[in-house]
Amino acid sequence: MKLKPNRLILGIIFLSMLYLLCYNYASEGYYQDNSVINLLTGYSENQILLYGHVTDIYKDGFEIYNVRDKTAYHVKTNLKISLDTGIYILGTLNSNNEVIIIKMMKFKSEDVLDVFFRSLFASIIFLTVFLRYWKFNPKKILIIRRK
Amino acid sequence: MPDWIAHVLVAWSLTTILGFRFKQFSQSNSAIVIFGALIPDIYKITLLLDSFGIYMHDFLNPIHLPIGSILIAAIISLFFVNRKSIFLFLIMGISSHYALDLLLFSGGMEIFYPFSPLKFQIGIISVTDFNITIVSIILALSVYLAYKKYNKKNYFNLV
Numbered sequence: 001m002k003l004k005p006n007r008l009i010l011g012i013i014f015l016s017m018l019y020l021l022c023y024n025y026a027s028e029g030y031y032q033d034n035s036v037i038n039l040l041t042g043y044s045e046n047q048i049l050l051y052g053h054v055t056d057i058y059k060d061g062f063e064i065y066n067v068r069d070k071t072a073y074h075v076k077t078n079l080k081i082s083l084d085t086g087i088y089i090l091g092t093l094n095s096n097n098e099v100i101i102i103k104m105m106k107f108k109s110e111d112v113l114d115v116f117f118r119s120l121f122a123s124i125i126f127l128t129v130f131l132r133y134w135k136f137n138p139k140k141i142l143i144i145r146r147k
Numbered sequence: 148m149p150d151w152i153a154h155v156l157v158a159w160s161l162t163t164i165l166g167f168r169f170k171q172f173s174q175s176n177s178a179i180v181i182f183g184a185l186i187p188d189i190y191k192i193t194l195l196l197d198s199f200g201i202y203m204h205d206f207l208n209p210i211h212l213p214i215g216s217i218l219i220a221a222i223i224s225l226f227f228v229n230r231k232s233i234f235l236f237l238i239m240g241i242s243s244h245y246a247l248d249l250l251l252f253s254g255g256m257e258i259f260y261p262f263s264p265l266k267f268q269i270g271i272i273s274v275t276d277f278n279i280t281i282v283s284i285i286l287a288l289s290v291y292l293a294y295k296k297y298n299k300k301n302y303f304n305l306v
Contacts, residue, residue, distance in 0.1 A: 010221075011222060014221045018218045021209045022208075022209050022215070025206070025260070051202070052200070067197070067202040068202050116194075126151075129174075129177075130181070133175035133178050142226060142227065144227075144228065146175075
């Protein structure tokens with residue numbers, strides 16, 4: 001296995017630039033999940049936006065594990081939600097991590113699956129075309145053109 | 148975003164049409180352009196991470212911005228011998244990806260980030276619209292038939 005030093009140096013430089021770009025983007029708070037734009041309307045400081053799956057069901061509501069801050073919240077509601085349902089919740093936070101719902105939206109998991117399967121099909125097309133003309137040489141760590 | 152079928156077929160059609168006139172756009176290089184067209188959607192790995200309870204959307208979103216995609220293309224091109232030409236073919240694929248994504252109505256993209264935070268999008272197609280996929284299939288079929296016809300007559304050396 002042989003890797004030319006200039007490729008390695010360039011690779012480290014590009015990876016570092018990519019990391020800095022991503023870090024800067026995340027720290028500046030630019031990201032806005034387009035699927036929760038409607039929920040975010042009217043989002044103020046005393047409100048909380050939760051994003052995750054239902055992990056437990058109670059008589060007065062359910063528990064959601066918020067993936068953003070890796071914390072479980074007790075959501076008080078009369079709505080019947082089944083276990084493992086993915087949801088976005090805009091709510092007000094009370095003591096003991098209790099949340100009162102203002103707005104709630106379920107994940108459209110069927111859309112995600114649809115995109116996944118179509119992308120899988122396209123991946124097969126891409127790999128078929130790509131591997132017809134190119135191959136990986138593990139000794140040189142290079143992708144070379146087939147003759 | 149249009150699905151990968153649309154991105155793959157539009158990139159292939161584009162390079163095959165250019166291949167009628169320019170011999171640099173061979174089928175092997177069109178595979179690189181298709182590769183480039185899928186680079187911005189490496190960001191979709193966040194969907195997989197979501198299922199493991201790892202939220203990385205805000206950190207990895209720049210991959211789906213031109214500057215991030217260009218850096219990924221630069222990294223990928225290091226694995227090829229002719230890295231400059233491969234980089235340019237990857238950029239061409241990336242451009243076709245953003246050209247399609249700009250047609251959508253999905254909240255906009257910060258295409259000039261980090262120079263400008265302004266979001267742009269033409270907004271004529273919804274994210275779930277299948278029409279763009281159907282149009283890309285018709286386009287690819289037409290190009291394929293033309294490609295076959297010209298190849299048969301040996302007018303152009305496309306491969």
